[in-house]
Amino acid sequence: MKLSCRTFLALALAGLSLNALSAELRVITHSSFAVSKSLIADFERQNGVKVSFIKAGDAGEMLNKLILTRAQPVADVAFGLDNALVARAVEAGVVEPYTPSIDRDIRQQLPGGVVSVDYGYVTLNYDKAWFESRKLPLPRTLTDLTRPAYKDLLVVENPATSSPGLAFLAATVKALGEEGAWKFWSALRANGVKVAKGWSEAYYTDFSKNGGARPLVVSYATSPAAEVFYDKKKPAESPTGNLFLPGGVFRQVEGVALVKGGAEREAARKFVDFLRSEAVQKDLPTQMWMYPVRESVTPDPVFRHAEKPGFDNTPDERTLAAKSRAWVARWTRVVLK
Template identity: 60%
Template sequence: MATLAALACTPPVRAATPELRVLTHSSFNLPKPLLGEFERVAGVRLQLIKGGDAGEMLNKLILTRAKPIADVVFGIDNALWHKAHAANVLDPYDGPAARRPSVAEVGAGVVPVTYGFVNLNADKAWLAREKRSAPTNLLDLTRPEWAGKLVVPNPATSSPGLAFLLATVGGMGEEAAFAWWAQMRANGLKVVKGWSEAYYTEFSRNGGSRPLVVSYASSPAAEVFFSKEKTTEPPTLNLLLKGGVFRQVEGVALVRGGGQRAAAGQFIEFLRSPAVQQMLQTEMWMLPADKGAAPVAALAVVPTPTVVDNPFAETLAANSGQWVTRWTRTVLK
């Protein structure tokens, strides 16, 4: 038996720091000091689980719902919300952030964090080199001179890919949109898994062969911000074509069956805090959802789109699943 003296010299057993599991898409990014401050205040250790593009991330959440891999999820957007809602993988949150005024909504149970605009980006240097004017409508892209020039992320796995598909349906009508997609397949459209591959591998601005890419209206501003030459002129161009602009709203939610409820709620509040709402703008190049947050100067390089092609929320919720299935048959099979 241990003596009293030996027990007195034994260090006290300290409880392990609880872990908060946060599932995010691959583009989620915040500075380590800011995340560290959250950990200190909340008394947890963050485990950030990057789940791929948002569509892929949601698929993982659905496949693991019997044994959730996370306590809180960031990156469910207004294009994916209906799928998450139908799969019953989210729990409602009613803290202050859920009641704070937002400039846009995702869907019930999801607290809006950021919003932005998915559209086509063009490589200005390629246009100048080829002595081409930028296309002025989506039908231009079905012509022989634009064969093999566009790359898109797959809407089954990518949230910007899905957003662009929805914009074509919202702006052109379902039948005209799928006729356009069929023409694009015949005209050499390239499909990749996610936005990162489309933008950083296939886009001619980054060494690829495709001068047109599905990206964000904020992408030209990001190009200026990160330019080594410290240019003030974006090297890429927003096309903002009819049937090609989708207003995307991303949010954060509790995972049904997840743990660490108090800390998960604190993380939701953290993402709507003024510091994070400002920082996300130049870390993820999305606008702040909080009505009181001001856009940073870096985003003023390009104007915010004023016309979008989002289908009505009810129509989107009822049909987007079958639209993705139809798109897959039309473009990939």
Template identity: 55%
Template sequence: MQRRFFSAALVSISLAALGATPAVWAQAVPLRVLTHGSFDLPKELLAQFEKDAGVKLQIVKAGDAGEMVNKLILTKAKPIADVVYGIDNTLLPRALAAGVIDPYTGPAAQRASAAAMAEGADKTGVVSGVVPVDYGFVNLNVDKAWFSSKGLALPTSLEDLAKPAYAKLLVVQNPATSSPGQAFVFATIAGLGEEAAFQWWGQMRGNGVKVVKGWTEAYYTEFTRNGGTRPIVVSYASSPAAEVFYAKEKLSVSPTANLFLKGGVFRQVEGVALVKGGNPAARDAAAKFIEFLRSAPAQQALQTTMWMFPAEAGSARVDVMKAHASEPASFDNPSATDMSSKAKTWLQRWTKVVLK
């Protein structure tokens, strides 16, 4: 099942781990790639890229995307990477303000993208040289069998969730420790309005919303599909497809469904960029890696490894995503300016309203 955010511990994946020979290792150009903990592409695909590009990948996983950007900023004087993948549209303003990335203008930055790193971007979706790689939607998922067994109608609005009939049914992630948790809070603010959103969160506290640290705990411990007591969870639009993909038995219908409610859908776009001050000798290799992430093989593979939609315009969807991962007709994202300037205040207010 999809796992968007793993341990904060740094994990290094070397060429040797991908089965390369010592001779290839000696000849290849070292390329340091900083990613969040959920970066995941097939080992054989990465090994083929290394062979074709004459590159020795050193992938450093730095936990959550927010932790990754923190690491990038803290090591600005002596960069630990040459290229970074996983800066999303919530973190882009911070990365740009810190001056930790260099613009990339190669072919991938000039082709049309199915997603933009920020509102107002042109058809390439590129903002200051950060190239979109994939996109997805944070939204509510429901356990269909649970609702059917209880004879309870699915909620049709966020306001429904604050009613007594839906008490103690929802589990969310703490936005201070979880990227999907933060994205969901941002969506409520953009969709309902700031004051109405925090009023709703106050009502949800009274209605027994459960808050956990991260996505894994919410989905694998608290969600009724996995033995928990909460039939509604903040997850992803691709989660129903992942349920089918990883099922032990063959399924034609997913056991979970998406709820695309007003104020309950956030579009996340992830990109790749050159790291400012990275090793000059690795700059060509870094450019090759950016192009690789927008190549057809990588754009296809990420759909069932990272469970995101491909950013390359016209990319084919794998069958399980076509059948079970629907895209919402609309979503609610705050402006990039508001996400950059108000995020800290929003999270502090959320903590006071929901937890204290």
């Protein structure tokens, strides 16, 4: 914004801070995005901008909003596009490629000029106390989930609106093949699987650890660590555990991208670099419960409860781009209709 000398003087005489004239950087995110307020404040001060966050639900919902508003973009930066969604975002023309200035010691990458920020593993979590109190053995295979002993015990997220929901679906297709996956999902439906709109609903409403009725939930390998971190008593063991079932593990890489047609391009690029900075990479593990992509950054010690699987069932991005929408459509017919 250019100011005339007269306007500048009038503002100075009025005692107004020039910070009031800072540009607004609009950042659209999924509902789980979190970075410490002090770091955001530092970014704003150093770059002369005000960051406004737009929480748009789960990542799938966020992408849908970007697509619906692409003629008049509602944001300048989008965070939360992952390897299950990025190809769709690129195909829809809602993001612009960008090469960050911080591109060293990075574990995971994303295609299409979307910049990776964190990664994790979508998998099943279970409520330890629930299973122990009922002396029910844990399922050992995906097929076990379709057996009578596990009827009405599982909640999953809708892959049409949820990135972990899509990730779990993709993992089952990768492991079982398309026809095998539809047979599995049909059997799950018959065995009482519940479908939630997104991760927050599944984990905080339906999961038995949080007062729901379902002791099995599609979540993240880091969720048991979060349970310990937020517990005031800091238990030696997490009350929840991971089930790394063959065919049920997806390696998710999340990224940030410039929104095509967005304003404040220079500030947007700086914000992308900011999310790759050492300070943010150290902060995000206990904020968003994902692993940092910078290899040199060590997460908080509580991540000893966030074991990593020795395998995953993640389709490549090209397959996800070509097949995921058809998978979701078929899943909807099999499970919801």
